[in-house]
Amino acid sequence: MINKADKSITDVLSQIKDGATIMIGGFGTAGQPAELIDGLINLGVKDLVIINNNAGNGDHGLAKLLKTGAVRKIICSFPRQSDSWVFDELYHAGKIELELVPQGNLACRIQAAGMGLGAVYTPTGFGTLLAEGKETRHIDGKDYVLEYPLKADFALIKASKGDRWGNLVYRKSARNFGPIMAMAADVTIAQVSETVDLGELDPEHVITPGIFVQHVVQIQPASTEPASDESASTATTATA
C-alpha cells in the first residue's frame, strides 16, 4: 500500500544532496513552499542550482536560502525586485550565477522536460540578448530560438490539498508553476495545507495526478495563511 504522505519534512528532504538541481514553485510568495524552503535551509546542503520565477523577496524563504550561500546558480525570469536585496548583493559580489530566461521560455522548457521532448523552437527572445549564441530557425514565416528542456532532481511545490497517492489540487493563483514543475523533476515534494482521504478529490478536479508526485507533506494550517474561503468539499482530516 502506497502512502506518499507518511514522512516528516526532515525525512523527506534528507534525500537532497549537495549539487542538486531544485525547482521551487511560486510566483512571488503565492505558491512558494515556505516550509519546504526552511527545511532545505536547515538541511544545510550546498552548491545548489535553483529554478524559480524570481530570486527571492525580503529576507525570508528563497532569499534566506540564497543568503546562506547554498546556491551556486539560479535560473529565473525576474530576479530584480524592490525587495530582492539578498540576490542583488550576491550577484554584484559575483557570488551567484544567473541564467535569465524569459518567463514563457522558462515555463515551456519545464514543460518540455515533463513531456520528454528533446528541444523546442520557441518564438520568444528571437533577435534579443537572451538568444545570443543560440540556434535559430525560420519556420513558416516566423523566427524561433531553439531551447532545451529544464529538468530537475527535485521540485518543491505548494498545493492546497493532497492525498496519499500524491494527487494534488491548488488554490487560486498559487497554482502557477506547481503542476509543470511536478512533471519535470525526478522527485516532487509537495507541501499541502490539508491531506485528504483517497477519493475525496474528485477525479475531474485533480490538477496534478499522483504519478507526478513522490511525497506529500502536510503543513499545520496555523503556520500558513489565515483560514481561507476554501471550496465546498468536506474538510475531514485524512487518516492517510
Place this chain on the structure above:
Amino acid sequence: MINKADKSITDVLSQIKDGATIMIGGFGTAGQPAELIDGLINLGVKDLVIINNNAGNGDHGLAKLLKTGAVRKIICSFPRQSDSWVFDELYHAGKIELELVPQGNLACRIQAAGMGLGAVYTPTGFGTLLAEGKETRHIDGKDYVLEYPLKADFALIKASKGDRWGNLVYRKSARNFGPIMAMAADVTIAQVSETVDLGELDPEHVITPGIFVQHVVQIQPASTEPASDESASTATTATA
C-alpha cells in the same frame, strides 16, 4: 456583452468552407461531437482535411462524413479498426489521403500549435517508417525526430458543460483530445450537454478556459447519453 452560446448548430457551422482543416475530438465514440459532425455532413462542404485519433467507426459520425466523400485527407493515429469499413474502402480505392501519426506525436503537435511553438524534437518514431525523410537529432544521449505543429481552422469538440464565455468542463474519458484541440484551432466549436450560468463553473475546475472557445452549442440531453451521475453542482438551465 459576450454570449458565445447564442447560435444554433446550423448558424455556427455555416462559417466552415470547402477546403477547411478541421480537428474533431473524441477517442472512439467517447468525446466524439456526434451532433456537430452530423451538422457538418448536412452543410455539404468538401475537400476537408480532418484531424482525429481514428478514422471513423461503423456507419455513423465521422465514418458517415467520410462516406459522403467530403474528406480529402485524414491525419490520425489509428485508422484500422474492426468497424472502420468506410475508411478501409475509401483508402483501398485511393479516394482518401492518410497521414499516419503516432498518437503521442499527434497530441504533441496539436499542443505545439496551441502553445505557439515552431517545431519540437519528439522521441517517438525515431528509426521507424513514420520518421522516414524527417529531420532527426541526437540530444543528450537520445534520438529525436523533428515534428511540426498541427493547426486547424476549426475544432469540433464535445464537453459536458459550458457557459456563455466559453468555459468548459468535460466528463470522464470524453475529455481526451478536447482541451488541446481547442487550443490549436482558430475557431473552436464545443457541443455541450448543459449550458450553465456564468459563475456556476468553479474557476478551479474549469478545464478549458473560454479564451480557447469561440462557440458553445447546447445539445438536447435526450439525444446524447442517458442521464449521467454528474458531480454535485446544481443543474439549473442557463439563461445565457
Place this chain on the structure above:
Amino acid sequence: MSHTSYTVLTRDQIAERAAQDIPDGAYVNLGIGLPTKIAQYLPDDKDVFLHSENGLLAFGPPPAKGEEDPELINAGKEYVTMLDGGSFFHHGDSFAMMRGGHIDICVLGAFQVAANGDLANWSTGATDAIPAVGGAMDLAVGAKKVFVMTNHTTKTGDPKIVSELTYPVTGKNCVDRIYTDLCVIDVTDKGLAVTEMVDGMSFADLQALTGATLIDATK
C-alpha cells in the same frame, strides 16, 4: 522642453484613452505598471477579459480592504478578485495563451519604441544593472496586437520614440500602436502615423519631441 499651449495627458488620461480602443470580448493582458490603470476605464457594458501571466483569466478589481487574499494576485503582485466566469490555470497554459496567439491585445510600457515597431522595455543596457525580463518578451511576440503606453519623452526630455533602438530589444517589429501623453501613433508599413494629438499640439511641435520621422494622419 518648451510647452507652448498644448495640454499634456495625465497617466490616467492616457489609460482612459487606450481603454476606448479595447473592443467587447477582447482578451487583454495589461503589463505591470502604467498599463494596469487601463482596467479602471473599461466600460461596464463590455465584457473584456483580463489575463494575468500567473494563471488568471477574467480577474476583476482590487478587493475591499480586509478581503485581500495572498493567493489571489496578478502578475504585478497586486491583490485582485475574480469575476464570475473566470478561471485559474498553470503557467504552461497561461503562456500558451500568450505565445499561441490567443491574447487579442497586450499593453506594455516602454523605454523606447523604434519606427519599425521594435520595442525596448526590459533593459537599459546599464552594465551594473541586474537584468530581469519576466513575461515581457513573451507578450511582445505572442499577442495579436501590441499596444505601448508611455510618456512621449523621458523625464529629461529625451525622445522615447526613436528611429532605431539604443536599448536592448524586447521584441522585433512587434508594436502596433503607441499611446503617449501627447498623441496616438499607429505603427504602419509606411512609418509612424500620428492619428490623434492632444489639444493645442501642432504636428511640428510633436515631431520636434520625437526621435523618428512621423506621418501626419490626423485627418
Place this chain on the structure above:
Amino acid sequence: MSHTSYTVLTRDQIAERAAQDIPDGAYVNLGIGLPTKIAQYLPDDKDVFLHSENGLLAFGPPPAKGEEDPELINAGKEYVTMLDGGSFFHHGDSFAMMRGGHIDICVLGAFQVAANGDLANWSTGATDAIPAVGGAMDLAVGAKKVFVMTNHTTKTGDPKIVSELTYPVTGKNCVDRIYTDLCVIDVTDKGLAVTEMVDGMSFADLQALTGATLIDATK
C-alpha cells in the same frame, strides 16, 4: 513443432506470471489485447496504478452489467471503472506521462522482438494493409521498462524472437523483458538471457523454437 513433454502456459498464465513482477506503487500501462489480462492478476495488497492513453490514471475493473458508461472506457475501448484516488486528464498530459518517462512499466504485445530489444508490434509490412500505430511507439520509447507479452512462436510455428526484425520497427532497443508461453527472457547487453522456463522445457528445445541466440540464465 514437436511438443515433447513441456507444459505451455495459457494466456491467463502468462498474464499471471507477468503480474508477479509488477511492484507495489508502480505506474503501469497495459497494452491493448493480451497485456490487458494482467490487471486481473494484480495482488490486492499492492497499489498498482493503471494508466490508459485516453486520459485515465488508477482505473479499476470492468463495471457490473448495466453500469457501463460510454464515457468511461480504456484505450482498448472496454468499459472500466475508477478507483478512489484516480484522475482524468487530457491527451497531452496523458502522453507526457508516457513520453516523459513517468510510467514505470508498459506491457506490450509483439509481432517480433529482436535480440537487441528492437520491437515490432504495429505493422507486418503487408503492402495492402492499412497502417495503424496508435500509442504503441510512444509507449515503446517512453516507459522506464518495456515488457513484452507474447506467444513464443506464431500460429504457424515461426519464431517471434529473432536475431533481427523482418517487420517494421515500433521502437529501437526498447524491450527489457519478454514473457512468453514458454519462458521469461531478460534483454541484456550481452544478449537474451532466459531466466525461467516452463516445466519440462529444456534449454535446447527452447533455443530450437527461437530465432535468436539465447543465454541460459535459469540458474
